Amino acid sequence: MDKIFLVDTWEGGGEIDENILLANDVSGMIVRLNDIDGGHHMDANFLVQWTQAKTLPVRLVYFVYNPWKTGQENYNWLIAHMPNEAGAVMVDVEVRYIGYSPTIYAAEFAKFYALAKAKYNVMIYTGEWFLDFLAYWPQDTLYWWASYPLAFYSYETLTWEALRIRFSEYDSPSNLDEVPGILKMWQFTGDRIILPGCNKRMDVNVYYGTLDELKELANERPVDSIPEGDVLLSTTEYFDGLTEKRYETSTPHGKVIYNVTEIETVKVKEFFVSPMPQDRDWIVEFITKYDTDAAINCGGWTSPPLVPTGWHSSESRPYGLNKEETIYISKENVFSRIRPSNVWNAFSYQNRLVIDGQIVNIDKDDGDVRARTAFGYTKDQSKIFFVTVDGKEELWKQEGLNFPEVAHLLLGLGCDFGAMFDSGASTSKAIRVNDKPKVIGVPDGADTVLGYEEVKLERVLNALCVRMKSGTVVIPPEEGENMNYIVDFDTDLRPTDSMYNTGTRRITKGTQFFSDVTSIHYNPLKPADFGVTFVKYQEGWIPKIYKGVAYLREIETIPDPQPATGPKKIIYEDIDGSVYEATTFTKIK
Numbered sequence: 001m002d003k004i005f006l007v008d009t010w011e012g013g014g015e016i017d018e019n020i021l022l023a024n025d026v027s028g029m030i031v032r033l034n035d036i037d038g039g040h041h042m043d044a045n046f047l048v049q050w051t052q053a054k055t056l057p058v059r060l061v062y063f064v065y066n067p068w069k070t071g072q073e074n075y076n077w078l079i080a081h082m083p084n085e086a087g088a089v090m091v092d093v094e095v096r097y098i099g100y101s102p103t104i105y106a107a108e109f110a111k112f113y114a115l116a117k118a119k120y121n122v123m124i125y126t127g128e129w130f131l132d133f134l135a136y137w138p139q140d141t142l143y144w145w146a147s148y149p150l151a152f153y154s155y156e157t158l159t160w161e162a163l164r165i166r167f168s169e170y171d172s173p174s175n176l177d178e179v180p181g182i183l184k185m186w187q188f189t190g191d192r193i194i195l196p197g198c199n200k201r202m203d204v205n206v207y208y209g210t211l212d213e214l215k216e217l218a219n220e221r222p223v224d225s226i227p228e229g230d231v232l233l234s235t236t237e238y239f240d241g242l243t244e245k246r247y248e249t250s251t252p253h254g255k256v257i258y259n260v261t262e263i264e265t266v267k268v269k270e271f272f273v274s275p276m277p278q279d280r281d282w283i284v285e286f287i288t289k290y291d292t293d294a295a296i297n298c299g300g301w302t303s304p305p306l307v308p309t310g311w312h313s314s315e316s317r318p319y320g321l322n323k324e325e326t327i328y329i330s331k332e333n334v335f336s337r338i339r340p341s342n343v344w345n346a347f348s349y350q351n352r353l354v355i356d357g358q359i360v361n362i363d364k365d366d367g368d369v370r371a372r373t374a375f376g377y378t379k380d381q382s383k384i385f386f387v388t389v390d391g392k393e394e395l396w397k398q399e400g401l402n403f404p405e406v407a408h409l410l411l412g413l414g415c416d417f418g419a420m421f422d423s424g425a426s427t428s429k430a431i432r433v434n435d436k437p438k439v440i441g442v443p444d445g446a447d448t449v450l451g452y453e454e455v456k457l458e459r460v461l462n463a464l465c466v467r468m469k470s471g472t473v474v475i476p477p478e479e480g481e482n483m484n485y486i487v488d489f490d491t492d493l494r495p496t497d498s499m500y501n502t503g504t505r506r507i508t509k510g511t512q513f514f515s516d517v518t519s520i521h522y523n524p525l526k527p528a529d530f531g532v533t534f535v536k537y538q539e540g541w542i543p544k545i546y547k548g549v550a551y552l553r554e555i556e557t558i559p560d561p562q563p564a565t566g567p568k569k570i571i572y573e574d575i576d577g578s579v580y581e582a583t584t585f586t587k588i589k
Contacts, residue, residue: 014200018055024160051358062090069096071111087219088121137180147173177301243269261386274320280459283428284437292465295518299348310348324348351406354418366472376415388441
């Protein structure tokens with residue numbers, strides 16, 4: 001049987017050099033997710049160590065089960081803090097709760113185990129000393145067993161080669177018969193031996209199987225996807241290259257809504273940072289005042305005096321205090337953390353979350369849960385993300401996400417860089433829809449903005465904005481709404497029957513055609529430059545915008561005085577508000 005070596009680590013385990021481990025044929029690392037001293041909380045080193053462990057062929061999470069909590073509560077905490085990409089969990093059961101009935105302990109753990117096993121590959125870590133904590137243990141499962149021969153229980157420094165030679169005399173732990181289930185991994189050193197790759201003592205483990213089997217156990221998923229289980233509620237392409245997606249996720253503090261504006265940079269005319277503020281404004285004012293297509297609040301501010309705490313620049317005009325980290329945007333829409341010689345646009349952020357595709361060490365309270373505003377971009381900067389997480393309309397109520405949860409969200413979107421803007425009541429995002437700003441998301445209360453959606457907003461000092469090249473917003477038709485089209489220039493192109501229900505005749509200027517959008521699915525793979533195509537997906541109607549067509553809504557039908565012989569007179573309204581009489585398409589107003 002193959003023997004694969006891994007190390008496990010926690011926040012007190014010291015700095016690890018993964019490249020040295022790799023050079024010594026160490027195949028993986030098991031990283032502690034949590035501590036339960038004083039209640040469940042993240043291991044202070046987990047986020048950093050987990051991302052660094054990508055250097056090794058395999059990385060695994062281990063979770064310390066907390067008997068002071070129910071099985072369901074343990075599971076809720078686990079799924080809220082597990083990395084999105086992790087497909088396996090090693091469950092550490094070694095904590096005694098004095099006075100806690102072994103029967104109740106076993107029953108609650110069994111509930112947790114069933115829930116965890118339904119979502120992840122699971123292995124249980126324990127040892128002979130802990131078996132009496134539970135009245136019974138899962139038997140048909142894999143075990144990671146702690147048992148330390150005297151040969152590996154002395155304080156010394158060894159090379160990896162010396163360790164392997166010494167271990168070659170051992171096939172399995174001496175108390176193998178005590179393992180409640182299937183032995184799959186053995187922790188054979190007792191946190192006493194120093195080995196190359198770490199200046200502190202490490203636990204060393206052996207996995208019984210092949211490296212491919214270990215990778216299958218780890219079941220690591222691609223990182224460039226949203227968390228598994230998050231529900232996509234809606235998708236709306238407001239501009240060509242700007243799509244708004246709304247998701248629901250489950251956390252220990254309940255279900256939470258978050259909103260992702262996905263911007264394709266190749267279709268961006270320019271990014272824009274608002275100039276030195278004279279006063280605070282609602283986010284919608286950054287759309288109308290500066291003629292932008294989307295805006296999100298950015299850096300923090302002091303009051304009094306009313307000054308941004310971060311350093312900003314609006315088209316080469318700088319302002320603010322240098323108390324936050326800064327992102328610079330060139331005239332070519334390139335984002336950089338390095339200050340150029342000539343600054344064009346710049347904005348500041350309060351908390352870095354993802355750097356170079358890795359979650360940074362976040363020294364924040366996991367209980368700090370509220371509405372959030374975040375920003376990120378992919379490594380090639382082909383996509384920029386404006387993210388808001390919904391909170392409560394009442395100020396400072398616990399609803400939203402904490403810092404690690406937002407970091408995992410940004411990483412799941414594929415961000416190489418991600419940061420948090422001013423959040424809570426300041427959470428603000430808006431998109432231009434038919435020349436009127438639409439507020440996206442719910443912050444933690446403040447003032448009601450009259451004339452817009454019935455949400456409460458805090459006025460903010462400045463915003464990061466974007467102007468798209470298309471300059472057009474198209475609203476998808478309502479379900480069951482019929483649309484009438486008229487072509488306003490000549491073309492030699494012919495539509496297909498499935499696209500416009502017009503047959504195969506040549507389309508010329510003045511050609512009219514009618515479509516019942518509830519019954520025809522237009523083909524987005526056969527676009528023409530003479531039409532507006534609405535494509536129906538599961539999330540609803542998505543507009544695909546092409547040139548040359550006026551698209552009209554039926555707003556009024558006037559019966560003919562002699563209905564038996566005369567036609568009906570139908571009035572249509574264009575998307576821009578123009579009104580037409582249908583039979584001749586004469587513009588009325």
